[in-house]
Amino acid sequence: MQRHYVKVKYKNGDKRLRNLNWYNDNVIPKIEQYIRDDSYKKMLDLGAGNGRFCKLFHNWYENIICLDAIDELDDRYKYCNITHIKKHLHEFETTELFDIVISIASFKVMYEYYEDKFFEFIHKILRKNGRLMLEFHLSYDRTFKDSKALAWFNNGKISNVKGFEIISIAETICLKTPRACGFNLLIQNIVIVLEKIEVGEK
Numbered sequence: 001m002q003r004h005y006v007k008v009k010y011k012n013g014d015k016r017l018r019n020l021n022w023y024n025d026n027v028i029p030k031i032e033q034y035i036r037d038d039s040y041k042k043m044l045d046l047g048a049g050n051g052r053f054c055k056l057f058h059n060w061y062e063n064i065i066c067l068d069a070i071d072e073l074d075d076r077y078k079y080c081n082i083t084h085i086k087k088h089l090h091e092f093e094t095t096e097l098f099d100i101v102i103s104i105a106s107f108k109v110m111y112e113y114y115e116d117k118f119f120e121f122i123h124k125i126l127r128k129n130g131r132l133m134l135e136f137h138l139s140y141d142r143t144f145k146d147s148k149a150l151a152w153f154n155n156g157k158i159s160n161v162k163g164f165e166i167i168s169i170a171e172t173i174c175l176k177t178p179r180a181c182g183f184n185l186l187i188q189n190i191v192i193v194l195e196k197i198e199v200g201e202k
């Protein structure tokens with residue numbers, strides 16, 4: 001599989017950063033081809049928060065499970081094909097196999113606790129060749145410099161995740177200006193799509 005890198009530089013600050021519209025305009029188009037297919041029916045939104053990403057994805061898949069340890073599904077995102085489960089990832093048991101698992105702005109906190117076990121959990125619940133989409137910021141949050149997720153990415157462990165192969169890495173670089181946040185801030189957003197392979201295939 002081929003990797004692709006996308007860099008988009010914004011000259012002006014974008015106040016909408018991290019809003020659903022911002023993801024929809026800037027992030028999703030770069031990875032749509034890797035996570036959308038008529039054969040993909042079941043998605044797990046891991047660390048779904050209030051379920052806001054269902055607004056973007058509820059027409060793409062037949063069933064979406066929103067798993068979150070704390071947050072409830074907001075009424076606005078209660079589409080008929082959405083199920084909400086209030087559990088931690090390590091408590092989640094299912095006989096279903098998912099075509100897609102997404103972890104948007106939640107991989108950072110989960111990798112902190114589970115480390116490489118995170119990928120073992122996901123490997124078990126994905127069908128063969130099912131896909132995992134991770135999204136996080138490489139900068140922005142100052143606590144991030146000590147983050148295990150950042151070390152995982154920067155130390156190249158990403159190329160060697162047991163049972164997964166990298167399909168796509170898309171990166172956005174955005175400058176938040178003082179008007180938006182009080183000072184200049186360079187924000188790097190990264191979206192990684194991995195595909196499940198059988199353990200031992202690489």
Ligand SMILES: C[S@@+](CC[C@H](N)C(=O)[O-])C[C@H]1O[C@@H](n2cnc3c(N)ncnc32)[C@H](O)[C@@H]1O
Nearest residue numbers: 047048049068069070071087088089104105106
């Ligand atoms: C920053 S929020 C992101 C929410 C959502 N993906 C979004 O972008 O709007 C991270 C979410 O991950 C959830 N979370 C953290 N650790 C978790 C775990 N081990 N299992 C399930 N959910 C978890 C938190 O409850 C929180 O709602």
